[in-house]
Amino acid sequence: MQYQGVLKKMATENLDSVQYYLDMKSDFLHMNQLINKTISLSFVGYECLNCGSTEPIYRQGFCKSCFFESPRVADWILRPELSKAHLNEEDRDLAYEKEMQLQPHIVYLANSSNVKVGVTRKSQVPTRWIDQGAHEAVEIVEVPNRYLAGITEVALKEHVADKTNWRKMLKNDIEDVDLNDWKDKLKPFIPEETKEYFIETNKETNISFPVEKYPVKPKSLNIVKQEAYEGKLVGVKGQYLIFEDETVFNIRSNEGLALNIEVKK
Incomplete structure (x- = not known):
């Protein structure tokens, strides 16, 4: 067909x-x-x-x-720490930016080619992890807007990767790790502004691919x-x-x- x-x-x-x-x-x-x-x-x-x-x-x-014009591909999408809707400041389209940025966001750890930190809207869990080819993932913090997620990611990526090696991911060249262990190790590096949003207890999400x-x-x-x-x-x-x-x-x-x-x- x-x-x-x-x-x-x-x-x-x-x-x-x-x-x-x-x-x-x-x-x-x-x-x-x-x-x-x-x-x-x-x-x-x-x-x-x-x-x-x-x-x-x-x-x-x-x-x-x-x-270069659409709010759907503005810099704050790839760099959440640049979000400004919480300040009522427009980048390209304030109404769109408020809709997207002023909602719950998750900072997470995912294991695809290696352990990495990332940000996604809460509504995109576990879709974001699937798209990255992660076979396991866990939430670290849940915050009320994209900016807070962004500054948390910036702080944590000083201590853990923030990119996926697509070749290793596709070769399934991976190992299982204890992501909750990783989460506890990274907890001291969470910014003061988001420490109150740390998720103390949760389970890893496991993903199997066809x-x-x-x-x-x-x-x-x-x-x-x-x-x-x-x-x-x-x-x-x-x-x-x-x-x-x-x-x-x-x-x-x-x-x-x-x-x-x-x-x-």
Whole structure:
């Protein structure tokens, strides 16, 4: 069967194994059902996720003008400590910024390629951890706004990583650790402003991904440059499709690309 649509990050459900769904406009592809099937991908063009422009995607699914103008990709998204809505100060769109920033946020530890600290809206737990390919995660603090989460992350990343090594994550080159142990070790470094929000007792969340075979030497597919690719899907982890020949395709980093997808036997 053939499908055409514009890539957006896959929707997920955290069941016994994560369930993945790819929105292709007229159809939702349940990616778990496509494992062990041959899939053909071909590049069609671009469509900005914000304005619908067919100009080349600049970053994060947005054309260049939208990337520098839309509040959906402002600096405070990647750097929460730059949030200013709690001060009633506008960056690009104060109403949007209040909606996004002035809600409960979680600072967490996740183990994907290594133990890392991160920030997400409470409503995005455990989606954020799934998207990062973490097999275990735990909340450290729950704060009422994004700024407080940001300054906590800045303080803690002096003592623990804040990035995921995508190759190690995809190779499943990981080890189980006691994240609550890590949490207790990091507690003294939490800023004074957020110490009262420390979560004393909670359990790790464990996540299992639908992967039949992990790549030994994952190689990333550039579908724009290559234009077309065909391979047998053997797993999905994070936002990556994993193929039998060790090619991997990051749906998230290719948002805004229009593709044809053909599912074969």
